Amino acid sequence: MAYDAIETPFGKVDKILGGAATYIGLSASRFSLDCAIVSVVGEDFEEEHLSLLRDRGVDLSGVEIVKGGATFFWSGKYHNDLNTRTTLDTQLNVLENFNPKIPDHLKTPDIVMLGNLSPDVQLKALDQLESKPKLIVLDTMNFWMEHFRPALDKVITKVDVISINDEEARQLTGEYSLVKAAGEIQKMGPKYVIIKKGEHGALLFHDKEIFCAPALPLEEVFDPTGAGDSFAGGFTGYLTETGNISFNNMKLAIIYGSAMASFTVEKFGTEKLVNYTPSMMMARLRAFKELTTFEIEIE
């Protein structure tokens, strides 16, 4: 959970609610399910932001509030193409010594979504679980691959699904072909590999099966921050609500996740993710269907 200062070609905000757990929690809470966040914030974390999550049914009993501490802060500037960004400032603050503590009533989750964070912290969280979850999903990034590879490798052996971008899949395996990269990653542990390609959509690999979801072509992308996390929260949220972790249902989870990411990028921060209506979601699912449907005769 974080505060972000973001500059895009379309505007600037000084301090808005952000962080992987926030986006994941807000996305997941759009489904009918019980969900909880395990994270850490500083004493500066606004009551209105705790309420925003709590009011949507997110259990915050696993969110530690450090007295006298400051919440993680990130500041970045997106360039004109919105595909590249420069980090202007990173203040770890209370995240530096974060030691996740999972409350007893949260120790037997169905689905665990490990947000992008130090693999050591991710391991500490997994170690506290009292039963094997139906599904563990891991999000990570190049930084952890470069500097924390042994710990990351250990996390990877323990998860069912990994979600990374195309460059990271190549970096993790040394394979340029994404088919080969996904094959190598499956050998490391995760039976399902999601490769996120931003405006080009996402691929889901499982055994010999591949599913390709487009991203919705949008007139305006306003602020890409949180797109991947909204996707992850939508993906796990849909799987939790439906209680079905088959490959076919994961396809739909990816479509829901992509739809949620498409809402997030249309406004700064979490604004649209929180405010879209069910009929807006239906229209977006319909757009995904129209975008990809073709009827071909195959002999």
Added chain:
Amino acid sequence: MAYDAIETPFGKVDKILGGAATYIGLSASRFSLDCAIVSVVGEDFEEEHLSLLRDRGVDLSGVEIVKGGATFFWSGKYHNDLNTRTTLDTQLNVLENFNPKIPDHLKTPDIVMLGNLSPDVQLKALDQLESKPKLIVLDTMNFWMEHFRPALDKVITKVDVISINDEEARQLTGEYSLVKAAGEIQKMGPKYVIIKKGEHGALLFHDKEIFCAPALPLEEVFDPTGAGDSFAGGFTGYLTETGNISFNNMKLAIIYGSAMASFTVEKFGTEKLVNYTPSMMMARLRAFKELTTFEIEIE
């Protein structure tokens, strides 16, 4: 029509058959249709390469053979990611003074595919037609946008479909959003806009409709040369064979074109495009269908 010397991370060839018209003609000839190439070669152009095309039913009466001239030659080296390449040598040779001459019996075509070449040459070809084709498809690239913009703008007003890559669509319009870029291009003339995204597939825009075709994720990409031209030949070939230029049929034409491009990149030059079997094509169409199909309930 050209000779290419190509180096990829997987091998090297000194002088193989290449050129936009060659790939387009060979793709189109895989369908049941009459097709012809209007182009120019030098006296060095091998009889076996003329036969390769002629044996597949490609009418070469519009191909001028310049006595004492040399065929266009291109030499390039692909980098490790295969997405970027360096041109090592370009010898225009007979292409420098190419003045296309369309034989009388070819002056009333159903569908015209303008391969990537100087817009002045493209205009000279269009000016010789004696009836309005059902469909004119234009392929072009950044080079012509940068140095021949007025002539290119003139061609663009005369075509029904334009096929360019995502960066070129942005360059042509100054719009970063591909939805907006496609909208601007439609205002210039072409009612259909195809945006090619290489390994990320292709988008087809028409009015408010959008279709998104993935590229087939491949284990091995051997040589990307000719992928876009194979796509163009497959697209126009399928439309010609079926005689149906509706948006829905164009979707299938894009899938066929993508399948043909996926064959081309698996071997050097035209080898696989010429040698794939109908059952290999069926398997590939099935793979496209499996890759994109999902069943979602929309209220």
